[in-house]
Amino acid sequence: xxxxxxxxxxxxxxxxxxxxxxxxxxxxxxxxxxxxxxxxxxxxxxxxxxxxxxxxxxxxxxxxxxxxxxxxxxxxxxxxxxxxxxxxxxxxxxxxxxxxxxxxxxxxxxxxxxxxxxxxxxxxxxxxxxxxxxxxxxxxxxxxxxxxxxxxxxxxxxxxxxxxxxxxxxxxxxxxxxxxxxxxxxxxxxxxxxxxxxxxxxxxxxxxxxxxxxxxxxxxxxxxxxxxxxxxxxxxxxxxxxxxxxxxxxxxxxxxxxxxxxxxxxxxxxxxxxxxxxxxxxxxxxxxxxxxxxxxxxxxxxxxxxxxxxxxxxxxxxxxxxxxxxxxxxxxxxxxxxxxxxxxxxxxxxxxxxxxxxxxxxxxxxxxxxxxxxxxxx
Amino acid sequence: xxxxxxxxxxxxxxxxxxxxxxxxxxxxxxxxxxxxxxxxxxxxxxxxxxxxxxxxxxxxxxxxxxxxxxxxxxxxxxxxxxxxxxxxxxxxxxxxxxxxxxxxxxxxxxxxxxxxxxxxxxxxxxxxxxxxxxxxxxxxxxxxxxxxxxxxxxxxxxxxxxxxxxxxxxxxxxxxxxxxxxxxxxxxxxxxxxxxxxxxxxxxxxxxxxxxxxxxxxxxxxxxxxxxxxxxxxxxxxxxxxxxxxxxxxxxxxxxxxxxxxxxxxxxxxxxxxxxxxxxxxxxxxxxxxxxxxxxxxxxxxxxxxxxxxxxxxxxxxxxxxxxxxxxxxxxxxxxxxxxxxxxxxxxxxxxxxxxxxxxxxxxxxxxxxxxxx
Amino acid sequence: xxxxxxxxxxxxxxxxxxxxxxxxxxxxxxxxxxxxxxxxxxxxxxxxxxxxxxxxxxxxxxxxxxxxxxxxxxxxxxxxxxxxxxxxxxxxxxxxxxxxxxxxxxxxxxxxxxxxxxxxxxxxxxxxxxxxxxxxxxxxxxxxxxxxxxxxxxxxxxx
Numbered sequence: 001x002x003x004x005x006x007x008x009x010x011x012x013x014x015x016x017x018x019x020x021x022x023x024x025x026x027x028x029x030x031x032x033x034x035x036x037x038x039x040x041x042x043x044x045x046x047x048x049x050x051x052x053x054x055x056x057x058x059x060x061x062x063x064x065x066x067x068x069x070x071x072x073x074x075x076x077x078x079x080x081x082x083x084x085x086x087x088x089x090x091x092x093x094x095x096x097x098x099x100x101x102x103x104x105x106x107x108x109x110x111x112x113x114x115x116x117x118x119x120x121x122x123x124x125x126x127x128x129x130x131x132x133x134x135x136x137x138x139x140x141x142x143x144x145x146x147x148x149x150x151x152x153x154x155x156x157x158x159x160x161x162x163x164x165x166x167x168x169x170x171x172x173x174x175x176x177x178x179x180x181x182x183x184x185x186x187x188x189x190x191x192x193x194x195x196x197x198x199x200x201x202x203x204x205x206x207x208x209x210x211x212x213x214x215x216x217x218x219x220x221x222x223x224x225x226x227x228x229x230x231x232x233x234x235x236x237x238x239x240x241x242x243x244x245x246x247x248x249x250x251x252x253x254x255x256x257x258x259x260x261x262x263x264x265x266x267x268x269x270x271x272x273x274x275x276x277x278x279x280x281x282x283x284x285x286x287x288x289x290x291x292x293x294x295x296x297x298x299x300x301x302x303x304x305x306x307x308x309x310x311x312x313x314x315x316x317x318x319x320x321x322x323x324x325x326x327x328x329x330x331x332x333x334x335x336x337x338x339x340x341x342x343x344x345x346x347x348x349x350x351x352x353x354x355x356x357x358x359x360x361x362x363x364x365x366x367x368x369x370x371x372x373x374x375x376x377x378x
Numbered sequence: 379x380x381x382x383x384x385x386x387x388x389x390x391x392x393x394x395x396x397x398x399x400x401x402x403x404x405x406x407x408x409x410x411x412x413x414x415x416x417x418x419x420x421x422x423x424x425x426x427x428x429x430x431x432x433x434x435x436x437x438x439x440x441x442x443x444x445x446x447x448x449x450x451x452x453x454x455x456x457x458x459x460x461x462x463x464x465x466x467x468x469x470x471x472x473x474x475x476x477x478x479x480x481x482x483x484x485x486x487x488x489x490x491x492x493x494x495x496x497x498x499x500x501x502x503x504x505x506x507x508x509x510x511x512x513x514x515x516x517x518x519x520x521x522x523x524x525x526x527x528x529x530x531x532x533x534x535x536x537x538x539x540x541x542x543x544x545x546x547x548x549x550x551x552x553x554x555x556x557x558x559x560x561x562x563x564x565x566x567x568x569x570x571x572x573x574x575x576x577x578x579x580x581x582x583x584x585x586x587x588x589x590x591x592x593x594x595x596x597x598x599x600x601x602x603x604x605x606x607x608x609x610x611x612x613x614x615x616x617x618x619x620x621x622x623x624x625x626x627x628x629x630x631x632x633x634x635x636x637x638x639x640x641x642x643x644x645x646x647x648x649x650x651x652x653x654x655x656x657x658x659x660x661x662x663x664x665x666x667x668x669x670x671x672x673x674x675x676x677x678x679x680x681x682x683x684x685x686x687x688x689x690x691x692x693x694x695x696x697x698x699x700x701x702x703x704x705x706x707x708x709x710x711x712x713x714x715x716x717x718x719x720x721x722x723x724x725x726x727x728x729x730x731x732x733x734x735x736x737x738x739x740x741x742x743x744x745x746x747x748x749x750x751x752x
Numbered sequence: 753x754x755x756x757x758x759x760x761x762x763x764x765x766x767x768x769x770x771x772x773x774x775x776x777x778x779x780x781x782x783x784x785x786x787x788x789x790x791x792x793x794x795x796x797x798x799x800x801x802x803x804x805x806x807x808x809x810x811x812x813x814x815x816x817x818x819x820x821x822x823x824x825x826x827x828x829x830x831x832x833x834x835x836x837x838x839x840x841x842x843x844x845x846x847x848x849x850x851x852x853x854x855x856x857x858x859x860x861x862x863x864x865x866x867x868x869x870x871x872x873x874x875x876x877x878x879x880x881x882x883x884x885x886x887x888x889x890x891x892x893x894x895x896x897x898x899x900x901x902x903x904x905x906x907x908x909x910x911x
Contacts, residue, residue: 077780079512079514079516079780080515080519080786080788081787081789082787085791236767250509252509336778336781339510339777340774340777341509341510341579342579343509343581343585344581344585347732348581348585444830447867448865448867448869529802530802531804534805534806534866537866539866539867547868548804551804578769578773579773580766580769580770581770
């Protein structure tokens with residue numbers, strides 16, 4: 001009641017207040033018009049950008065905290081044990097305690113290292129993550145940037161994280177870090193190809209690269225059901241390449257082989273290491289959210305054909321929760337990968353990509369194009 | 379010493395030395411490996427041992443025979459009961475003491491349980507070395523049940539000190555048979571998970587098939603016994619060649635393969651777990667009544683001479699050689715430990731493989747470092 | 753043609769084995785009833801060790817503060833590394849005979865290897881193992897324990 005009074009007084013929304021959760025565009029339009037009418041365009045845009053920036057920072061921090069805790073708990077339950085359970089009820093403040101510990105650690109400067117690049121590398125990874133997060137549709141209308149080349153922008157920007165990795169390895173002035181960074185870099189660049197081709201498969205089916213249109217095209221059914229076999233193969237390839245992109249799971253030889261190549265982030269300590277660590281988890285979130293947008297229908301609820309009652313119940317849940325639910329499902333799959341399988345050797349990693357994933361991907365794109373031409377999808 | 383090593387090892391200009399140091403999670407103890415690499419290919423591996431040398435053989439020269447038992451526990455701590463049995467059998471052979479059946483059968487059952495728990499720990503740590511970290515927890519969760527059985531009967535989980543010259547320290551607990559039967563039923567129903575997670579996994583197979591091949595000729599000439607040798611086709615199971623305790627009355631297969639690579643060394647241990655469970659099945663219901671201890675003199679003196687006994691621990695053949703001059707302390711006690719001999723072949727089979735394979739091979743040879751430097 | 757079929761068969765077999773592994777871990781994720789962690793030290797009250805657990809060597813005393821140790825020193829002879837030290841003194845009884853009784857039975861917990869030889873070879877069964885396992889101390893001198901309690905004497909009828 002209070003919320004509806006406030007919103008009516010501000011004249012922002014003209015409908016019952018809870019409809020906002022189903023369509024955020026009315027809220028965002030309202031805020032936009034309110035700002036433009038009270039100040040010049042330049043200031044209105046600036047205030048909007050600051051608001052979005054602050055929101056994203058908070059979202060980033062919240063998701064980071066939650067994912068680190070979730071990984072430890074998921075890992076613990078898989079291994080028949082309890083996980084963090086002392087700090088806070090069920091251990092929910094464990095990440096906060098870890099963060100405070102990392103803040104207290106000494107930032108060790110390295111002699112003869114390029115200190116400008118050394119300090120810049122963690123920030124590059126974080127900035128790249130922000131840029132990608134901006135393009136993802138969280139709910140209807142809750143979309144920071146809606147390019148008409150949306151998905152192309154996502155792939156292009158996420159490739160820039162390789163720069164951060166290579167800079168970190170180079171500026172550490174240690175031959176083992178350099179070897180680790182180069183291996184990591186080679187791995188990320190090879191798997192970019194597979195991700196790109198898997199995404200192209202979906203773009204062919206959707207007919208557009210704009211992310212909100214891809215989600216709209218799934219109103220009648222998620223792509224994984226609509227385009228049956230090729231989209232399913234693309235989904236599997238995307239998830240495998242996604243975990244390889246983030247140096248996670250069975251593909252973490254570059255950072256786990258601690259006897260020889262200790263990984264590109266060995267020389268970092270304290271809060272800079274926390275940045276790399278956090279960036280890895282947000283990368284995983286990004287991969288999962290792009291997967292759920294392209295393959296699992298974004299924020300579209302799950303409809304089955306003509307079952308009216310069922311569809312009504314599914315519609316009742318706000319789209320934001322659908323999006324988060326699907327993303328967490330994919331994150332759970334990625335975590336299962338990490339904790340079940342042994343590691344691949346570095347040459348087996350690259351063999352997997354170039355000899356298996358790439359040919360299958362190419363053939364898949366062909367099949368998808370043929371299917372769209374013939375109209376043999378749902 | 380360093381000069382000599384540098385001359386031998388660095389042959390060409392492009393090779394460089396790295397040190398997989400004594401403190402390392404993958405070397406299962408304090409073992410230092412100096413690896414000479416060319417790019418990523420391993421050219422030479424020199425192990426440096428002695429970080430946990432405690433002088434057990436020298437200590438044994440100043441203590442009496444019943445007091446040696448607690449030291450043998452700490453040599454290869456994963457086959458503690460079998461090490462105890464080795465010394466006891468040597469002493470009993472020297473004194474020509476007749477051991478009743480009950481003691482023999484209980485010793486065999488405890489030895490097979492020890493073998494199963496050692497292989498469980500091997501599976502757990504091998505999975506973790508290769509990167510699948512849940513294997514560690516599943517293996518240890520199942521191993522806890524055997525450790526509970528040990529604790530109830532002997533009072534200790536890993537350091538048992540159970541066998542002594544003349545029999546056993548304590549009689550088996552009344553719950554022993556029930557617990558062992560429950561454990562076997564439980565473990566048989568859970569063993570398929572080990573295969574699902576690791577043995578059949580395509581990533582694991584890619585990492586281990588064809589890596590580190592040990593041919594039969596090499597196994598015999600280097601003297602590799604235990605599951606590592608049997609995987610190359612070397613029929614070296616002491617339980618079949620010279621049966622001791624109750625091994626001549628049970629039927630079991632000797633687990634042998636022909637290929638001798640890492641995958642089959644791993645597989646030999648998993649199959650040995652199954653065979654051990656078969657042995658226990660045959661014995662657990664028929665433990666005859668009797669005493670658990672043969673009365674010996676308070677001070678045991680072996681007659682002058684040399685006495686020798688071989689047993690099959692979880693890792694290979696352990697030989698005990700006692701030279702006695704009639705006193706209550708042995709004049710010289712020598713252990714031929716399986717791990718010391720198995721370590722000698724690491725350099726030979728790791729040639730021309732990658733550094734990531736070194737971890738897989740060293741894990742599959744299954745070292746316990748305190749046994750290397752007693 | 754054969755090699756293409758082989759290629760796809762390899763892929764399908766590989767993916768199948770991976771799915772089998774994931775199935776096992778997935779099953780454990782959804783069954784929190786199988787968690788084996790014990791919440792120590794919160795469960796100290798109902799923590800029961802096995803009765804033969806070798807925690808520490810003690811000399812059991814009965815209600816009248818009597819023990820069974822005659823001070824013979826057999827445990828000291830049998831101990832492999834000098835953990836036990838038996839200090840005895842002579843006592844002159846009423847009829848003038850000199851008897852040996854125990855003054856102090858010193859046990860160094862820091863050196864004990866829990867081989868159970870002292871318990872086994874004691875002729876009057878004076879020693880036993882207790883199930884106490886929390887031995888951590890800040891001062892190492894606390895690890896040297898005297899096993900016979902002050903003011904205790906030998907139980908009647910033990911030789």
